Amino acid sequence: MxxxxxxxxxxxxxxxxxxxxxxxxxxxxxxxxxxxxxxxPVSAPVANMDLPDLPPPGAAGPFVHARSIAYKTVLYTDAEGRDEIREGGSRSWRNRNPGNIRKGDFSLNAGAIGDDGSFAIFPDEQTGTAAIIALLKTSKYINLTLRDAVFRYAPPSENNSAAYAAALAERTGIPLDTPLSTLKADEFRKVARRIQEIEGWKPGLIRANAxxxxxxxxxxxxxxxxxxxxxxxxxxxxxxxxxxxxxxxxxxxxxxxxxxxxxxxxxxxxxxxxxxxxxxxxxxxxxxxxxxxxxxxxxxxxxxxxxxxxxxxxxxxxxxxxxxxxxxxxxxxxxxxxxxxxxxxxxxxxxxxxxxxxxxxxxxxxxxxxxxxxxxxxxxxxxxxxxxxxxxxxxx
Structure with a gap:
């Protein structure tokens, strides 16, 4: 050959x-x-993946690696090789990525453990939510108003940005002309929760990889x-x-x-x-x-x-x-x-x-x-x- x-x-x-x-x-x-x-890479991201022995018994998690393995299917693996599958539902739910944050350096630094080809996959919903807040506090966003931040986060080329901004303002009670730099911690959390809703968080099936x-x-x-x-x-x-x-x-x-x-x-x-x-x-x-x-x-x-x-x-x-x-x-x-x-x-x-x-x-x-x-x-x-x-x- x-x-x-x-x-x-x-x-x-x-x-x-x-x-x-x-x-x-x-x-x-x-x-x-x-x-x-x-x-x-040239080696398994989790050692047990490359061993003939079964992982130890018990519930999986916390997860350290994830990848899309089929249409609307994401496989999560913990440090011991135990795994589970998220199937169906919305993309944000499958990826534990409430804000549909793109893959890249930022998502990796924010705790992403994989991607589906375009969007980051996080180990849990809490990490994904924290990533939304961390992103809004970066220099690219913090000095923008809520309206301008939405138009950058969900650009018109991919979204109905005006409708997105209006929905976010209505659901959070935060005026669109409010600078992000003036928001308090609880307001950032509220914005992140409402972004999760607008992005379309819809649960699917969680099952064993067996x-x-x-x-x-x-x-x-x-x-x-x-x-x-x-x-x-x-x-x-x-x-x-x-x-x-x-x-x-x-x-x-x-x-x-x-x-x-x-x-x-x-x-x-x-x-x-x-x-x-x-x-x-x-x-x-x-x-x-x-x-x-x-x-x-x-x-x-x-x-x-x-x-x-x-x-x-x-x-x-x-x-x-x-x-x-x-x-x-x-x-x-x-x-x-x-x-x-x-x-x-x-x-x-x-x-x-x-x-x-x-x-x-x-x-x-x-x-x-x-x-x-x-x-x-x-x-x-x-x-x-x-x-x-x-x-x-x-x-x-």
Missing amino acids: TKLKVVSIDKAQDGTYSVSYSTAATPAKATTFAQISASL PAALRSTTTSAIISSAASATQDWMDIARREAALPAHERSQWPDPGENPRILNYFKVCSAWFEADGGDEVDWCAAFVNYCLVTSGHMGTDHPGARSFFWKKKGQFISLPKPIPGSIAVRRYAPFSDPKWESGPGHVGFVIAASETTVTLLGGNQSGTVRESVFPLMSKDASGAVTAKFIAFMMPAIM
Whole structure:
């Protein structure tokens, strides 16, 4: 597979990524990223995210990391790896961001723990509310009247600023010509509460980041149910594979293909660097297909995370069947937990007594079908790679 070296990684305002990279002379199984952007770090933001062990029991929180993982869905994680999901509701509620404050240096300094691509995500409502007040006390706002502050906070290019200002004045009882510098602490709190109302705080669903109860408790019925749903994720995988080669593959310099970076954005909160500069994207591709088809992924960029199946989101199979997920591990095999080390993961297309055909990403530098032996050995007879797990998503 082609080994690539990144020249630059840029994130656009819409949350997508653009990557420029050049080819390296040495072939490899991974895409090379010599430089990783600050928004896509090379290590897990919470240690337990990158471990096979479950986090300690108990309620989650306080949260230290958050990211948008699907449409109207935000995943929060605490320092021990416990997490919860906010789904639906208003954007301000999902992000615990009552003022819909944009992401950036200010929000990070005000306590933000992530963003949804455009707006900051705060660990709790109190921190988000305090951020509104802190923003209004900055030099950009403090010397403005309430009316002028609203027109800056909610500009006419994006809002009906006049109506916003009138509603804020009516709900707070503070005249629009009042300078913010004259407001008292309780008046700032009142302004923040009313901004939260005007921005449209609407609660949605808070749930665990885990599959719901299975429809059946028998293994055969569970596998049958999962098999019937393979079209969900296989349609996505085949759609990606059907793209022109230029769109689904790693590009040589000076091109840039943000599609692979988008797989990572959906898949996980970080890149996984092997030896400091190599990044596999097979797991990112499989996770992308699962998540965008409405099924749970692993929230991890490595193939071994499917072997872990920490959330109970996969059902083990005795053998590969079309549409199932196949996990291949490379030597060494000494660690039974597989805490680290290389591997590969893809979707099963077909299988024989000696081979498995996978549709996957990072297969010869692209999304394609490839045939893999069930077990590979070197000249001395030592096993260098083997399939160690076949599984299906748990269908709720």
